[in-house]
Amino acid sequence: MPSCESLFEHNFLHYASYVIRDRAIPSIVDGLKPVQRRILHTLMEMDDGRFHKVSNIIGSCMKYHPHGDQSIFAALINLAQKGLFIETQGNFGNIFTGDEASAPRYIECRISSYAKEILLNKKITSYVDSYDGRNKEPIAFPAMMPLVLQLGVEGIAVGMSTTILPHNPREILQALRAALDGKKKRIYPDFPTGGIIDTREYDDGRGRVRVRAKIDIIDNKKLCITELPYGKSTELLIRSIEQASQKRKCNIAEIHDYTAETVEIELKTTRGTTTNEVIDTLYAFTDCEVSLSSDILVIRDEKPRQMSVSEIIEYHAKQLYTQLEAMLMVEKYEILQELRKRSLEQIFIEERIYHNVEDKKTPKDIEEEIIRSMNPHIERISSLYNAPITKNDIDHLLRIPIRKITLYDIEKTRKDMEQLQTSLEIVRARLENVVGYAKEFLSDIEKKYVETIPERRSKVEVFEGIDARAVAIQNIPVYYDKTRRSIGTKVSTGERALLASEFDKIILLRTDGQYSVVPLPEKLMCGDILFCGFADKESLQGYVFTIVYTNQQGQAYIKRCKILKYMVNKSYSLIPEGSHLLGITLADKGTITIHFSEIRRNMKRSMQYKLQDYAIKGSSTKGQRLHTRGVKRVDIS
Numbered sequence: 001m002p003s004c005e006s007l008f009e010h011n012f013l014h015y016a017s018y019v020i021r022d023r024a025i026p027s028i029v030d031g032l033k034p035v036q037r038r039i040l041h042t043l044m045e046m047d048d049g050r051f052h053k054v055s056n057i058i059g060s061c062m063k064y065h066p067h068g069d070q071s072i073f074a075a076l077i078n079l080a081q082k083g084l085f086i087e088t089q090g091n092f093g094n095i096f097t098g099d100e101a102s103a104p105r106y107i108e109c110r111i112s113s114y115a116k117e118i119l120l121n122k123k124i125t126s127y128v129d130s131y132d133g134r135n136k137e138p139i140a141f142p143a144m145m146p147l148v149l150q151l152g153v154e155g156i157a158v159g160m161s162t163t164i165l166p167h168n169p170r171e172i173l174q175a176l177r178a179a180l181d182g183k184k185k186r187i188y189p190d191f192p193t194g195g196i197i198d199t200r201e202y203d204d205g206r207g208r209v210r211v212r213a214k215i216d217i218i219d220n221k222k223l224c225i226t227e228l229p230y231g232k233s234t235e236l237l238i239r240s241i242e243q244a245s246q247k248r249k250c251n252i253a254e255i256h257d258y259t260a261e262t263v264e265i266e267l268k269t270t271r272g273t274t275t276n277e278v279i280d281t282l283y284a285f286t287d288c289e290v291s292l293s294s295d296i297l298v299i300r301d302e303k304p305r306q307m308s309v310s311e312i313i314e315y316h317a318k319q320l321y322t323q324l325e326a327m328l329m330v331e332k333y334e335i336l337q338e339l340r341k342r343s344l345e346q347i348f349i350e351e352r353i354y355h356n357v358e359d360k361k362t363p364k365d366i367e368e369e370i371i372r373s374m375n376p377h378i379e380r381i382s383s384l385y386n387a388p389i390t391k392n393d394i395d396h397l398l399r400i401p402i403r404k405i406t407l408y409d410i411e412k413t414r415k416d417m418e419q420l421q422t423s424l425e426i427v428r429a430r431l432e433n434v435v436g437y438a439k440e441f442l443s444d445i446e447k448k449y450v451e452t453i454p455e456r457r458s459k460v461e462v463f464e465g466i467d468a469r470a471v472a473i474q475n476i477p478v479y480y481d482k483t484r485r486s487i488g489t490k491v492s493t494g495e496r497a498l499l500a501s502e503f504d505k506i507i508l509l510r511t512d513g514q515y516s517v518v519p520l521p522e523k524l525m526c527g528d529i530l531f532c533g534f535a536d537k538e539s540l541q542g543y544v545f546t547i548v549y550t551n552q553q554g555q556a557y558i559k560r561c562k563i564l565k566y567m568v569n570k571s572y573s574l575i576p577e578g579s580h581l582l583g584i585t586l587a588d589k590g591t592i593t594i595h596f597s598e599i600r601r602n603m604k605r606s607m608q609y610k611l612q613d614y615a616i617k618g619s620s621t622k623g624q625r626l627h628t629r630g631v632k633r634v635d636i637s
Contacts, residue, residue, distance in 0.1 A: 024155035025162055028298040028307070028315060029140035030119065031147030033155065035075045038064040040085060041137055043111035044120055051089050051108035058104055066131045076109070077101045082151055083192075084169070084452065085115035095192055096263050098233030114449050118144050124326045142323045144441070145172060146316040148298055149187075149309060160304060162297035165189035165209065165230075167309075169453045173442050179317035180435050184310055189294075193263075194227030194457045205296045205309035212463065213237065213288040217275045218266075223282075225265040227457075229290045234259045240287040241267070248475045249502070250281035280471040289466075317438075324441060325434050332427045339420050341396065342413065344389070347377045348397045349408050357398075370394050472501035476520070480529055487532065488523040497532040505535040505568065509584070513549065513575040517566045530584055540564055545574065546585045546611055547623070548592060548634045552578040556594055556631045558609065559623030560616045574619060582634040587611065591637050597630040 026033050032040070042061040046052055058072045065072055080086040081095055090107030093100050101107060119141040127136040152166030168190035178185040188199045189209055196214055201207040214227035228237060238255055245252045251273040258264040269278050283289040296307050300315075307315075348354060353373040360366045371389055378389070430437040446453065480487045481494030487508070489500075500506065500520050509515040509531040517535040518524065533539060540563055547559045559574065566572065575581055583592070592609045607627065614624055 024157035025160075025297055025299050025304055026148050026153045026155065026164075027140050028146075028148060028300045028305075028312065029319070030143040031149070031151055031153070032141070033075070033153070035065055035067070035071060036079055037141065038137060039072060039076050039079060040111065040115060040119065040141070043086065043109070044116065047111050047116075049110075051087075051110050054104035054107050054109060057109065063132075063135050064130045064137045073104055079151075080109055081192075083454075084150070085112055085119075086110070087112050096228065096234055096259055098235050112452070114452050117445065117448075118147075121323075121327060123330045124323060143316075144320055144323065144445070145169070145176070146312050148296075149312055152189075157304075160297060161295070163293055163295050164205070164298075165292060165294050166191060168456045170446065170455065172313075173446050175313045176317055176320065177439050177442055179313050180321070180438055185313075187309060187313075188460055189230075189292075189458065190456050191230035191458045193230055193232070195229050195459075196227075196461050196463070197458045198463050199460055200462060202294065205294050205307075205312075208291055208293045210289065210291050210463075210465075211458070212283060214459075215279055215282065215288065217279075220274050221269050223267040223269075223275050223278065225267070225288070226263050228263055229287060230292060230458075232287050232290065234263060234265060237287050238265065241282065244281070244285040247502075248473060249285040251278055251473065252282075280466050281473065284466045284468040284471050320438050320441075321434055324438050325431065328427050328431050328434070328437070332424065332431065335420055335424045335427060339417065339424065342417055342420065344374070344393055344397060345400065346413055346417070347374060348400070349405055350410065351377060354397075354400075354405065366398070367391070367394050370397065469501075469503040472503050474499045474501045474504070476500050476502065478506065478520070478532070480526075480532060482528075485525060485527050485529075486523055487526045487529065488521040490522040498534070500534070507531075507533050507535040507540070507543075507563065507566075509545070509574070511581060513547070513573050513579065513581045514571050515563065515574060516571045517568055519568065531586070535566070537564075543586060544588060544616055545619075546587070546590075546592075546614075546636075547574050548582045548584070548594075548626075548636070549575045549579045549623075550582060550631055551576060553628075554630045555628050556582070556626040556634075557623040558592065558614055558626050559621065560611070560614050561619045561621065562616060563619045565619075572619070576622060582631060583636050585611070585636045587636075592626075593635040593637070594626060595632045595635070596627075597632040 024033070027037075030037065038061050039057070041064065042057055043052075046057065046060060054073070054076065057076065058069045061072050062069060076086070077092055080088050080092045086109050088107070088109045091102040092107060092109075121142050124142050126139045128139055129135070130137050148164055149167040149172055150169050153162060153164045155162045166189060167187050171185075171187045171190070175185040175187050186204070188202060189197065191197075191211065194214060196212045198210040198212075202209050211229040213225050213229055213232075216224045216226055218224050225237070228234065234257055238257060241250070241252055241255060244250045251270040252267050253270040254266075254268040256266040256268075258266060267278075267282075269275060296309070296312070297304055298307060298312075299305075300307070348370075351373070353370060356373050357366045357369050360369055371394075374389055476489050476499065478487065478489055478497045478500055479491040479494045480497040481491050484491075484493070486494075487497060498506070502520060504520050505517050506520065507515060507517050508526055508529055510526070511528040511530055531545075533543060543562060545559075545561055545563065547561075548556065549559070550556055557579075561574070563572075588611070590611045592611065593606055594609070595606045596604070609626060617623075
């Protein structure tokens with residue numbers, strides 16, 4: 001009896017393999033997951049030129065797909081929204097607004113002619129039994145294009161996932177033509193929602209792209225979003241803008257959504273804010289800019305493989321060559337068979353061989369007479385199909401109706417034979433130059449479906465990343481309550497110390513000479529504060545602290561310094577331990593007046609010192625001694 005561990009390992013491997021190959025990861029051959037392939041196969045089977053109710057299609061597809069109707073419906077809607085393989089009638093949802101499709105009983109669809117031309121060729125398609133053995137389904141369609149790049153795919157399997165961004169079909173066709181010539185042409189993602197994309201980090205499908213919404217400036221107070229980042233609906237985008245506005249990250253006062261067939265989201269800025277000031281904050285703090293990763297994983301040779309965009313293009317160029325060659329070989333065989341059949345009929349009727357068998361009594365005698373009568377003329381068809389006359393050939397000749405023999409038209413037959421000969425020559429010429437025929441085939445597809453295949457929607461540009469700290473709005477009030485000795489954004493009493501952004505750090509200097517740098521606090525018990533300011537590099541460079549203090553011996557010192565180095569949430573002291581802070585100022589110029597506590601004969605009661613007479617040094621220096629007499633108080637003016 002197997003152990004529990006081996007049982008779990010065996011079953012897990014089977015489950016993982018099933019999920020990877022038969023559910024989540026697309027095949028490189030046709031770019032489809034199994035459910036998508038079964039939907040298209042069902043649509044091709046049901047195709048009669050008319051629309052079918054989606055509920056009927058789902059029911060028919062369940063013959064092939066064992067995972068329920070909801071998964072089929074979701075995959076069908078997703079395929080239909082691509083706008084290439086399924087023609088729709090009714091509400092199939094809106095990729096812009098995120099609105100869902102109507103119930104399957106209310107909407108209809110059919111396979112598109114583009115899908116049939118790209119995918120359908122039963123003569124070179126391999127089939128297997130469906131899950132219950134009652135039907136046959138294709139292993140993979142012989143796709144003439146790399147649909148895995150055209151559709152874009154996301155899938156999460158066991159221990160692995162795939163994210164393939166959609167690309168423009170026209171550019172894929174151009175890349176295939178280049179690959180057939182042994183050249184490489186870089187292609188980049190193209191999204192149905194448009195937008196502006198930066199592809200510098202795409203790395204041929206192994207990196208990422210940054211996508212921005214297209215924002216038009218209407219006037220000095222109004223903006224309009226007309227294209228969305230891929231994967232975002234108008235609802236999600238508006239929600240992100242509202243949240244950023246509520247947190248005072250961007251100054252948007254009003255949002256109006258006029259989206260219908262095209263995107264139109266109107267934004268109005270707050271009073272005192274211009275549109276140019278708002279755009280960067282929209283990209284920095286909302287879903288107007290997103291980053292999309294690409295990790296191409298496909299099933300190739302029945303195994304999951306990671307590939308690049310260029311490798312997929314090269315694979316499909318070879319696949320296109322192989323499949324067109326196979327189709328031409330099949331077509332050549334069929335033409336030769338038809339020519340052989342027509343030639344035998346022509347000899348049988350024009351040479352009146354059918355009269356020779358009228359007096360024959362047995363099938364064997366009839367067969368021998370036909371062969372004997374046909375042999376003198378067999379050279380006429382040996383160049384077409386070098387094989388002796390078979391019993392099947394004889395059976396076919398004997399089944400020719402009397403009406404056809406009676407109404408036989410020699411001239412029409414010869415013209416038909418000439419047309420078949422012409423077709424055969426064309427096929428042979430194409431077989432001699434399959435690469436040229438493949439390029440011609442791709443050009444014909446592009447011309448034939450010029451209205452079906454869209455132009456590029458996403459504009460490729462290079463744009464620099466926006467530093468959220470740099471564009472953050474300093475509109476969060478920080479209050480200091482002297483009585484309760486607390487400071488922060490959630491302190492509602494006291495005086496406003498400054499306006500800050502969520503990214504700011506602040507420096508707090510206390511009456512005991514201690515200072516610390518802290519992230520923007522909600523409510524911090526801070527003691528008695530002498531100074532509160534911003535702790536960014538530029539601000540600290542501008543702060544010159546002038547401190548007057550007495551040491552343990554009562555001697556007066558002056559210290560002028562800048563605070564340029566610190567660790568967040570760590571306390572430092574500007575004066576030596578045991579010293580007493582007398583005064584502090586951030587003025588560049590001024591006068592310090594020291595009033596002495598010890599007054600003797602012929603001694604001054606006070607002395608004045610100019611700030612600018614003392615050098616600015618580091619925050620760890622001791623400072624410069626002013627006087628050795630006891631100090632009563634210090635005035636700074």
